[in-house]
Amino acid sequence: MNFWAEYGELIKFASIPVISAIIGWGTNVLALKMTFFPLEFIGIKPFLGWxxxxxxxxxKMSKLSVDLWTSRLVDVKELFAQIDPAQVAEEMRPQFDRISKEIMDEFMEQQMPEVWSRLPEGVKKVAYARISRDMPNVVKDIMSDVKENIEDVFDIKAMVVQRLMQDKGLLNEIFLKCGREEFKFIERSGLYFGFLFGLVQMGVWFFFQEWWILPVFGLLVGYATNWLALKLIFQPVEPVKFLGMKFQGLFITRQNEVSAEYAKMLAYEIFTFDRIFAAIVNGPTKQRFVDLISHHAKNAIDDGVGLSKPLIKFVAGERNYEKMKNIAVEKTIKELPSSVKPVFPYAEEAMDLETVFRTKMQALSSPDFVDFLRPVFQEDELKLILTGAALGMAAGIGQLIFVFGGLG
Structure with missing residues (x-):
């Protein structure tokens, strides 16, 4: 007896829910992959590719994210309020003697080398010491001024958008790490829901073997499994009791866990103090920061030359004296990136961004918390679902042709 002749039709019918489950799983996996990859366009623009x-x-996603962070998690003024200007000056103290000597030597040797070379070493040391002694106060004044005007000298949105535009993989990583359990659920749910839809499809196919049924059911499976998975991740937003059990969106139930992961990503990948400092000295608000430094540095130079000031102005002239101050300011700004590095560990400890972000995220209401992952899907949710539907239909056509011979 030919086994296939006797049981072949039964096996074909039994394969329907199995294939439907595979379609549900496969379309969900592929749709997710297409959400995040490839990082750069592959194909022929604008007609063919992905x-x-x-x-x-x-x-756009970077701007949405930074708007969310600044409205819910980050108060720039509040963060910088944690930094003590006196402690910043203390952290920089080892640099002051070197910087003060280099500043004084450079502008004096450029503008009046003969006068400077003839000055006794003791007089020079007094000038060095005066500047070095005053530098902690200058640094404290600068830091106090920066704290007071931080929103004028630091464009947080520009910093974040530039960072995420330069590293699109990091933008992906934030969502993939924080939503990893939800993405696993989307993949698995495609298998479960696909099998259930397949049972219905098998019943329909038993009575109505029309050629269009399998492709249409494939489309429905691809569409419905994606749609259902997304709904179950984010809804219901608030806990709902049904048959004695509590139901709530899967992402929301993991608020504490997600908050901890999200806070780490933000604190160590986005809002590190070295990046904040780089954004202040090189970003779109750079000139405001330079003006602030110039103001305090010039005042410090006037104080630093002390009793020698009238003599220097008499020998060099008022105009050259101003030039010398400008040289000193340029030197100060040039030295700043290297001289301020010892401050970074203290600043990060003082701001304690990981704790701040985690605490604020964990305290968010459920509707506000959902927004941290929802934009991934909101941006092109329909495209994601329709992609699953199209892949499901293609799989249904393949099932019709290769399993049931196209009903021919």
């Missing part, structure tokens, strides 16, 4: 939904909208 770029991950998130990377293709990196600038």
């Amino acid at each position: 770029q991950g939904i998130i990377p293709s909208k990196a600038e």
Whole structure:
């Protein structure tokens, strides 16, 4: 007896829910991959090809993210209020003697080398010491001024957008790490829901073997499994009791865990103090910061030359004296990136961004918390679902042709 002749039709019918489960799983996995990858466009623009939904909208997603962070988690003035100007000056103290000597030597040797060379070493040391002695006060004044005007000298949005635009993989990583359990659920749910839909499809196919049924059910499976998975991740937003059990969106139930992961990413990948400092001295608000430094540095130079000031102005002239101050300011600004590095560990400890972000995220209401992952899907949710539907239909056509011979 031919086994296939006797049981072949039964096996074909039994394969329907199995194939439907595979379609549900496969379309969900592929749709997720297409959300995040590839990072750059592959194909022929603009007609044929693909770029991950998130990377293709990196600038928009970055701006959405930073708006969310600044409205819910980051108060720039509050963060910088944790930094003590006196402690900053203390951390920089080992640099002061070197910087003061270099500043004084450079502008004196450029503008009046003969006068400077003839001055006794003791007089020079007094000038060095005066500047070095006053530098902690200058640093404290600068830091106090920066804290007071931080929103004028630090463009947080520009810093974050530039960082995420330069590293689209990091933007992906934030969402993938924080939503890893939800993405696993989307993949697995495709298998479960696909099998359940397949049982219905098998019943329909038993009575109505029309050619269009399998492709249409494939489309429905691809569409419905994605749609259901997304709904179950974020809804219901508030806990709902049903048959004695509590139901709530899967992402929301992990608020404490996600908050801890998210806070680490922000604190160590985005808002590190070295990046904040680089954004202040090189970002769009750079000139405001330079003006602030110049103001305090010039005042410090006037004080630093002390009793020698009238003599220097008499010999060099008022104009050259101003030039010398400008040289000193340029030197100060040039030295700043290296001289301020010892401050970074203290600043990060003082701001304690990981704790701040985690605490604030864990305290958010459920609707506000959902927003931290929801933008991934909101941006192109329909495209994601329709992609699953199209892949499901293609799989249904394949099932019709290869399993049931196209009903021919």
